[in-house]
Amino acid sequence: MKGVILQDSRFIKRIKKRESTVQKEMGGDRTAYSNVEYYPLITSRSDDATNFSMRIYKIGANGHTGTHKHSYEHEVYVLKGKGCLLLDGIKLPIEKDDYFIIHPYEFHQLLADEEMLEFICIVPNKLKNQPE
């Protein structure tokens, strides 16, 4: 019986529900952020994810992240809303179902329009100052 219980335990809570995902405090200096919520979905800590983490950001109407750059890339898929990506000073409109990469050391900022902007953001793991 022990074997059965062990096997089952591997699958408990494997499928996670978006609506029950808990918002977390972001690390770092967030003073330049406005109206941004952060939800870690799949991480090395919570899911033993080896190579990359999946997170969701929700930027409320007219909110924005800070302008920043870092040594690692983002891969982004927009789930809801409209807004823009400010990339090294260039303004690029984004909306639901757009996707893009932000390369290492590119200055970037994400801004919401009149409605909430929600997007998946993937980052590599095993980083110094890993954003988990």
Next chain:
Amino acid sequence: MKGVILQDSRFIKRIKKRESTVQKEMGGDRTAYSNVEYYPLITSRSDDATNFSMRIYKIGANGHTGTHKHSYEHEVYVLKGKGCLLLDGIKLPIEKDDYFIIHPYEFHQLLADEEMLEFICIVPNKLKNQPE
């Protein structure tokens, strides 16, 4: 002027549209697959993505992937529809806005219900037999 042109070229087509994303042929043995479409979104080849690739799979009503396992993980976010993840023989229902990890060497299969199942699937890059 050359500098300006070079800078602009970094941003041309940076934001990609889901509706204009081209379906690609999947590699490997796909005889066990039924009604599956594959769309690479962000890859090392097309986007100079260093660490991981973002893809979308669309599984038509009652379609399914093959049952398979491999040395790398998947991180999955369900965009549309309902279906299930068959994971080492255990059937786990999935639907829009669910997300999960499939660890290396877990036998897995994804199956659609009565409607199309669409999901984002992230895989690490720099792999032998990289699924790009």
